[in-house]
Amino acid sequence: ATPLTIWAALGRAAQHGVLIRDSRVLETLSRVRQLFFDKTGTLTTGRSTLQEIVCDPDSGADQLILQRAASLEQGSEHPLASAIQAAAQAKEIAIRPLDTFRAYPGLGVSGKLDGQDIVVGSWRLMVQQGLDLSEALRCERERLDEMGLTVVCVGWAGRVQGLLGLAETLRPSAPLAVNELQHQGLALQVLTGDSAACAKALSQQLGIDVRSELLPHDKVQAVEMAEAKGPVAMVGDGLNDAPALARAHVGIALGCGADLTREAADVSLLSNDLTQVAWTLALARRAYRTIG
Ligand code: ADP
Ligand code: MG
Numbered sequence: 001a002t003p004l005t006i007w008a009a010l011g012r013a014a015q016h017g018v019l020i021r022d023s024r025v026l027e028t029l030s031r032v033r034q035l036f037f038d039k040t041g042t043l044t045t046g047r048s049t050l051q052e053i054v055c056d057p058d059s060g061a062d063q064l065i066l067q068r069a070a071s072l073e074q075g076s077e078h079p080l081a082s083a084i085q086a087a088a089q090a091k092e093i094a095i096r097p098l099d100t101f102r103a104y105p106g107l108g109v110s111g112k113l114d115g116q117d118i119v120v121g122s123w124r125l126m127v128q129q130g131l132d133l134s135e136a137l138r139c140e141r142e143r144l145d146e147m148g149l150t151v152v153c154v155g156w157a158g159r160v161q162g163l164l165g166l167a168e169t170l171r172p173s174a175p176l177a178v179n180e181l182q183h184q185g186l187a188l189q190v191l192t193g194d195s196a197a198c199a200k201a202l203s204q205q206l207g208i209d210v211r212s213e214l215l216p217h218d219k220v221q222a223v224e225m226a227e228a229k230g231p232v233a234m235v236g237d238g239l240n241d242a243p244a245l246a247r248a249h250v251g252i253a254l255g256c257g258a259d260l261t262r263e264a265a266d267v268s269l270l271s272n273d274l275t276q277v278a279w280t281l282a283l284a285r286r287a288y289r290t291i292g
Contacts, residue, residue, distance in 0.1 A: 001288050009287035017270035025266045029284035032231045039192035041237035044168035046079030050087035054140045055162035065162030067093045069154045072120045075101040106193040106215040118156045131155040148201030177274035191219045219244040
């Protein structure tokens, strides 16, 4: 490609709200054949809605479960955190100040509230923290899981006290984007920390392979393994998937409109339109086909 074609392509991309860091990124993009997606906040809007609260008969009430979960989540920037806080706000539940806070990437959060240690997150985090799950809650967890909901456990005093079932909304552009990318012959896979059941629902919806229950470092490893076969691009929101984005030959972050400080990304999409990923790959290939 001539410098002129490259500059033209970079300029064209910018006009479309796609910021490509430099011409090397464009060149790599033109050779990419494998593409990974993050799930939450990427293929889904990240605006989940709370569908169900389940509480253990002697834990108090749904209200307390939600209040404690929402209070813990004030320290988290995870998309699930804002969904849980929004649900509490809608029910006019007051959020309590935290004494301590800790985030476990890909798992959840913990902290001290009103003198009580509380853990909020995946089942795996509950096991890790040594919390028990009653038989009744075990059944409920399976039921929510099979509905394709993301299940967030809320635990204190040595056991899981309640469950929150959240539904994520697929981005409207996701099905078309997946279709276009498959047409371009790319190998696609979703990497998620969510449960196998949730992954299965997404996989059926989009017709795409999904790998579930991955921690942030498992996602990095999946990208690394794929890189042995050629250039890899990873699409994420740059919030809770930054390590995998940074590891991929090309990290593509969407929704950067208001926040161009996501430095992990080689390509920043100003919008949330996933079809721009397919558009950008096609643009890169066209620019480098002119080499002759
Ligand atoms: P994804 O791969 O879908 O983007 P993450 O890796 O960010 O998901 O999170 C994986 C799982 O960890 C979530 O499905 C949830 O169960 C749990 N989790 C992570 N962060 C939080 C949080 N702040 N609050 C509650 N649960 C969380
Ligand atoms: Mg994510």
